[in-house]
Structures are given as structure tokens and as C-alpha cells.
Amino acid sequence: MSAPSLPAPVPAAPAARGGHGHLGLAALLYLAISLLLQHRVLDDFAGSAIGRVSTDATGFTWWLAHTAHALTSGADPLVTDLQHYPVGVNALWNTAVPLLGVLLAPVTLTAGPTAAFNVGMVLGPAVSGMAAVAALGGIVRSPAARVVAGALYAFSPFVLAHLQAGHLNLVWAVLPPVLLAVAHRLFVRDLRRPWLLGALTGLALALQAWLYTQTLAIGVLMLVVLAAVLAARYPRRAVDRLPALLRAGTSCLAVYAVLAGYAMYLVLAGPARPRGPLRSPEYGSADLANTLLPTWLTAIRPVPAPAEMQGNLGEQGGYLGVAVLVLVLLAVSACGTAARVAAVVGAVAWLLALGPQLFVGAEPTGVPLPWRVVLGVPLLAEVEPVRLQVVVTLAVAVLAGLALDRFPRPVALVAILAAVSWLPADAQRSTSAGAPAPPQLTGQVVETWPRVTADWYGGADPLRTQIASGFGYRLTGGYFLGSDADHPVLIESPWNRYQAGAAWSELVAGPWRGLPPPDADAAARDLRGSGVTVVLVVPQPGRDPAPVLDWTRRVTGSAGVALEGAWLFPLAATLQR
Template sequence: MFAESPTCATLPPVPAPPLAAPSAAVRAERGGRGWLGVAALVYLAISLLLQHRALGDFAGSAIGRTSTDATGFTWWLAHTAHALTTGTNPLVTDLQHYPVGVNALWNTAVPLLGVLLAPVTLTAGATAAFNGGMVLGPVVSGVAAAAALGGIVRSRVARATAGALYAFSPFMVAHLQAGHLNLVWAVLPPVLLALAHRLFVRDLRRPWLLGALTGLALAAQTWLYTQTLAIGVLMLVVLAMVLAVRYPGRAADRLPALVEAGVSCLGVFAVLAGYAVYLLLAGPARPRAPLRSPEYGSADLANTIAPTWLTAIRAVPAPIGMQGNLGEQGGYLGVAVLLLLLLTVLTCGTAAGIAAAVGAVAWVLELGPQLFVAGEPTGVPLPWRALVKVPLLGEVEPVRLQVVVTLAVAVLAGLALDRVPRPVALVAVVAAMSWIPADAQRTTSAAVPAHPQLAGQVVETWPRITGDWYGGADPLRAQIASGFGYRLSGGYFLGADADHPLLLQSPWNRYQAGAALAQEWPTLAAPPDPAGAARDLREVGVTVVLVTPRPGEDPTPVLDWTRRVTGSEGVPLEGAWAFPLAATLHG
């Protein structure tokens, strides 16, 4: 994005002079990457400290304050490893939502991480793999940010500090507590920063190679999480526009090389991610309606200066009400950071100005199509409104552009620390301290019984599988524990079927409606139409109903209803009852 100079990064003049041989001091500064290893170890120590509650039960407790998203990611990690060992398709599966199935690219399947973590999944279990990914995500993201600043910030200490700010920012900490494995691997933004710096600013000698590397980065992100891909491409365009406005002559001179890089990028991306794009645009079981209201996932203006209790140092004793759930309230900057940004822009020249401009655009876009303040809509229209109709990009939750704002802050902090000794560096230190995470990370239990007796069956579960934050997707964990020996008629996913253009979980049927009635009002008359409920189950191929009594609830009414529907007395399993419907239990 920017070039370096002895004091503050500035863009080279136009035309760029021939590259001079670096001095011995500069060679020593650039030489070697051992400092990145040291930074990685420090980041790892911080990440382990944040997640210390998981370390004593790494395979039995999942990182995150809520269980359902963690369960979803764990299921996909386990499914990818299962598919690799059985030779089945890891990207389209009917192991849940049978017989329609689910499309991995429309869900948080993180297939790239599924492959990378498969050795852990197959040896220590999917929960251990998920926890390992949650610990390592901020570490790898921080190292990527520190490395990306090599052409912008000279000081290794400044770069390492900027990487730590990015790795353990309010954005990252919020998604850590929400169990969002896909978002704590925020590697693409700093990688695109490094590539953009070479494409747009530095001596462009082999544009085809840089284009190919960019295509590789975008393809890898496609196999990780598509929302971050869309955000990365959007902000790459924003950066190019900012530089073109600032340096129109240089933009014209570089246009042929950039076209060459673009063709190379598209070619590599098409080869490596073409199938993923097909699954997104035309694949089976994909949603056929908008996923959410355009205003869902908008950031709250108040979050810019008001932290949540995930931040250690707070100006108020308790967080105020804000738009979105806690996992999406990671946009805190704070007064100290805002002062740092102002001082850096005023004292650090072109590089700081460009970083601030890109960060400011991302900040405005993250606020969504209308302004929210302290959880209340104001009706004030905002620029994101113009993007909600753009294919794929319109499905992005704008609040997640906070990752770009965070990276811009890290760049500016690195520039400030690079200018020592001076008061700006002191403000940078204070700003960094204001982002120190609180000891607030939690875990949820991942322990569930296995049911190998259900091998080969299609299973309906009660309680039904839902997106409820606490325990809603637990039947998916039981399926993992059973080695994917059976299919589930229910599921927690984004998808569709013939009757529903959008599903966030499997639709209700008459068996589930009767079970809910029996559970909530056990003193009323028995639920009606058990024969109709049985027909609903048989129509989707269900062969067994699995009832798992909830702690503290009397299971008798639901068990009686299930007996009426299935015509079976049921078979007791560990912590559950199985009722054959159209096939006998195995084993």
C-alpha cells in the first residue's frame, strides 16, 4: 500500500527512480525473518493465556460463550476429515437435512481449515481441532499483519506491536467469544495489503507473478470463508481508487501492468476456486432468497467509543445497549485510538493519509444501510444501501468490515511507533493498552454420548436441531461422536428445499409439533394425528426417532407421543431413547 522512507512511509516520486542498493543498516533490518518467529511465539502465548479455560479439557470443552456456532464449525471440521478418509464429497452432503442435504460453500464449512486440521481431527477429535484453530487463528493473522508491514514500517518492534494489535483487537476478541472460527482467521486483509503495496506502489517488475499470488490468496480465502473474500475484494478496489485519486499519473503509467496482473489473478482464481464459485452461484441446496434483512449486521455508532466487557479498560462500568449480538460488537476504537489516528495522519504524511482514508471508508460502510446509535435505528441512510443489491456482496454483514478498520489502525500504530522518540509514540502505547482484552473468554461443554447402534439409519431427533445459542445443535455433536454412522433429517445450516427458498434449519413437521405440544403442555389432551406425523417422517426417509431427554424435564409425555407415532416401545441408549419407525436398529 505504501513505500518506506527513513522516518515515515511515503509514496516514491513519479517516475520511480531505479532501486538503489540498500545500506548495511537497512539490509540488517530487512534481513532474516527470525523476529517473526519470536513475534509468533509471543502471540501464541497471549492466545493461550486468553483461552486458558480450555487448556485443561481441550478435547471436551469448546472455546466460545455460546455452543451452537462452535458446534457448527466442529461438525464441518469433522465432516471434512470424514470425507477425506471415506472418499466422499466434503462440499455437498446429506448427512444433515436428509434427503435434500446442505451446500458447504453457503455455510461456515471452512473447508481449507478442515483439510489443514484433519490430522488433529482424526487423532485428537474435532473439538480439539476446533480449539486449536481458535487459538492459532489470531496468531497467524497477527504474523501476517506484522509481515505485511515490511514495506511500510521499518522497525521490527513497531511491526510486531502492530501485528499484536490486529491479532487481539476488539474485533478479534468479540469473534473469539462467539466461537467464529472463520473470522478469527483474518489472514486475507494483511496479505492483500502486502500484495497491493507491490502492485500499486513499489517497482512492478513481474506483474503476472503478483497477479497469480493475488489469485492464490483470493482462492484460498474462498475455501475459508466467502464473506471475507467479498470484503477483501471490495477494499482492494477502494484502495486502488484512493491511490488513483492521489496519484493519477502513476495510475495511468501502471495500468498496462495492472491489467496483466488482473488477467493472471483471474486465471489462477478460476482454476483454484472455480468449483467453489459454481457451488455458490448454481450448486445444489443453495438459498434462493436473501439471507437476512439488509440492516442485519450493521455496526453501531456507539461501539466506536463504547467498549463491551470483553475489553479490560472501560470508561463506563458496564456496556451500553448496542446493535447486534456481542459477537458483532467488535468495532471499539476509543478516545486514545482516535487521538492516535489523528496525530499519525498529521505527522506521518502520505502513508498515514492513505491508511486513514481506506480505514475511514471501511468504517462508514460497516455502519450498514442506515445509522444505528445505542441499538436504535435513526433512519439516516448510509452508503452501504447502494451495495445491498450487488450479488454475493449484498449478503455480507457490513459490521464485519471492522476487520479492515482494525488493520488500518494497526498500520497507523506501526507508523507512529516507527517515529521514535516523539510524543506520538507515547500515544500509540496508550492506545494499544486501551485495547487490552479482559479475562472474559469462556468455554462450553462438548461432551455428548455416542450412538453406534444407529449405524445406517436416518434419524429424526427430539429436541429438534436449531440455531439456539445454547445446546440447539447438540445432536450434531452426537452424530460426530458416532462417526457419522447415521444421517440426520434435521440440521443447522443455510440452505433451501423445494418448498422453502430459504432455510436456517430444517422445517417443522407434525412429529416435532406434537412433541413440542406434549412437552410444553403435558396435562392437556394427547397431541392429535400420530398417523400424519408418521407419514411426515416416512416421506423424508426417517427410520429412527431419537429422543434425548433434557435435564430437569419429565420425558414421559414426549416418549408417549413418540411411541404413538412410531408404533415402537423404544430402545434405551446411553442418555437417550431410540424408536424404530421403518427399519430395525442395527447391533
């Protein structure tokens, strides 16, 4: 049997009566929903951060503040030793979102970095939804159907999960809809000016490289999958279009190399980058149970949220539900190529998101899965596969838009039920982003206790004090992805003997009496070897600060200077008062 041939290239769906007015209405609607979801921060927009956990929000806030600081001071915004001194950190391996840092710099410089973070978290879903509406312009005729589909994408379980985890980089999910629009133009519609289309694609990919490289890798992977699905379905069209596709690809790569070449250098060969696998490849696997079981972030839960699923709370956004699965089945059987292609690509993304082995209820089953194939591919191997769920979400949005636009009324009703089943709960949280008044430490290298850690709840608090100082001093600690001479991969600065002694002093003040004391002279040598000039101790609520203060006096040889809510212990006569 001969392969089916594709009909003649099709024009875009007819524009809605009234032009593009529905885009403005959609923007207002999505912004209103986003603000409603985040109502808990509206009365303290500069002092509370969106998200249930503080450390990731603090990490993003630090980088937004650092980008604005670099723009106004001439410092390097992409490689800095303000954290993890003297090794430093590489922005492209971290939550730097440099593109958003530049766009939000006016907010950062006027209202503060926490306000800028909150603005980004509110706008991210709205802008992503608008991108979906625009991308569906050539696929779904009805403006109302496109707006509903865009809302599904903007406020999906995937986005809700990353909102409450404070993942600014992932709630800006603009690239997948952009690549959908590009693929529709490249493979379905009449392909004119391929050089220009390729250049615009390169621009979109370059912008994403300066936003978050994991989403870039996911987008490129799924664009290849989509191209393969269409080529398998319509091989003759693929052959006919090959010369134009090559021209588009050439201009895409040229523009990308110019605009994002340095970003790729920082990722692949830049300083302070990780030199090994970041984590177990199974860490970021989706849980099969999450496909049918929603978390507490979804309003309608037929069964209680499971006690445990694979991944952390920010990665449990893979809920589809029975209504969505019924919609997929009806779409595949009741409509044309667009729905079938969306369903196939969504199914591939769903399968890949499950990672290298199947997990059910957080339990590994030993069943191998296709993600194993990419574990040796540079960049892709570092992607947390669960984040391919953003493509699954987009596929669902496309199917819902087509159902509301073209399908018989019963199928459209299923699409409405699917949308209702994803209704967000009023469950988004905020966390305090306050910081003590910064001490005058201009030009100093500071060791802090408590140390900066990757603990999601308060681990990065010392970074907020550094932000409040206007980056007047450097920290030996940090929360980051990087390395040093002794550790190929780090997510926080390694322990030194001063920190071990501080932890010891807190233990022996409690139930661990009798432990041998650490060597204060060795701890002092560690600090001086890292260039430390000042130790900053911030007493913690509910803990007696005396043991840590006594230990710090022994190490530094200083009686310390009491400040409001903190103690300073200079190691040298360089402390500026």
C-alpha cells in the same frame, strides 16, 4: 492546479538487523497470548470448545469432522445429506472452512474434532498477526513496531468478539494483510514481474474462497477502495502502471478461476444453496456507540459496557476508543502518505460497516448510509457489513506501527496508549462439547428430539452425537444455511408434525393443559415421507420425559429401546443392533 505526482517507486523498508528473527519471536509471542486468553480449555482440550456459545462452535466442529471423514471415506466433502436429509447442505454456504478442515485433519483424526476446532481458534489470531507483521515489512522499518502492530491486529476487539462467539472463519483474518502487501507492491513499490504477482494474488484469493467467502468479498471490495484512493492521489502513476496492472489482473483471474472456480459454482449455482436474502440487510450493521464504548471483552473500560448494542455478541467488536481516534488525527496531520491512505481506507471501511442505516445503542435512527449502494450487488449484498471492521482494525495497526516507527516521541506515546486501551480482558469463555455415547444406527435416517435448532445455547447438540458415531447415520434436522422446495432460505430444518407433537406433549404436561392433541398418524406420515427410520429421544435435564416418550410411541408404533441417556424408536425393521 495540476494533480500531484508520485515520487519514483520506492524500495521496501530496510530489513531489520538480524534478518527475520523478529518473525519467529512474534510468532511465539502471539501464540503465548492466544493460549493465555484461552487458558480455560487447556485442561480439557478435547472436551470443551472455545467460545461462550455452543452452537456455532458445534457447527464448525461438525464441518471439521466431516472434512476429515470425507478425506478418509471418499465421501463428497462439499455437498452432503448427512444433515437436512434428503435435501442436504452446501458447504460453501456454511461454516465448513474446507481449507482449515484439510489442514487440521491430522488433529481431527487423532485428537478429535473439538481439539481441532480449539487448535484453529488458538492459531487463527497468531497466524493473522504474523500476516500483518509480514505485510508491514515494506511500510514500517522497525521490527519492534511491526510486532506491536501485529499484536494489535491479532487481538483487536474485532477478533476478541469473534473468539467468544466461536467464529473460526473470522478469527483467521489473514487475507486483509495479504492484500495490503499486494497493494503496496502493485501501487507503490517498483512493480516487477506483474504476471507472478498477479498469480500469487489469485492464489491468495482462491485460498480465501475455500476458507470463507464473506472475507473474500470484503477483501476484494477494500482492495478496490484502496486502489481508488491511490489513483485519486497519484493519477499519473496510475496511468503509467495501467498496462502492468492489467497483466497482473489477468494472471490473478486465471489462477483464481482454476483454483476456486468450483467454489464459485457452489456459491452461485450449486445445490441446496439459499435462494433468497439470508436476513435483513440491517441485521449485520455496526453500532455507532460501539466506536467509543467497549464491551466486557476489553480490560480497560472508562465507562461500563452498554446494556444493548446492535447485533449479536459476536458482532460487537468495533471499539476504537478515544486514544485510537487521537492517534488517527495525529497520524493524518503529522506524517506522510502511508498514514493518510491508511486513515482514509480505514474511515471508508468504518462508514460501510455501519450498514444501510445508522444505529445508536441498538436503536435505528433512520439516517441512510452508503452501504445501501451495494445491496443489489451479488455476494456483496450477503455480507454482514459489520465485518468490514476487520479492515478498520488493520488500518489502526498500520497507523500504530508508523507512529512507533517514524513519528515524534509524543505521537509514539499516543500509539502506546492506543495499544493499551485495546488490552484484552480475561473474559474468554468455553463451553462443554461432550456428547452421549452414540447408538448403533449405521445406515439409518434419524429424527431427533430435541430437534436441531439455531439456538446459540445447545441448539446443535444432536450434531455432536452424530459426530461421535463417525457419521454412521443421517439426520433430517440440521443447523445450516440452505433451502428446500418450500423454503427459499433456511437456517435450520423446518418443523414437521412429529416435532410439533413433541413440543405439544411438553406443553400440556405443564401450564397448557387442554390443548387439542395432534394427529399421530399425520406425524408418522411426515416422518416416513422424509425417509426417517429411527426416532432418537434424548431426555433433557429438569424435564419429565414421559409425555414425549408417550407421543413418540404413538407416532412410531414402537415401545422404544432404552439406552444410556437416550431412547430409540424404530419406524421400520431396518434398525441394526
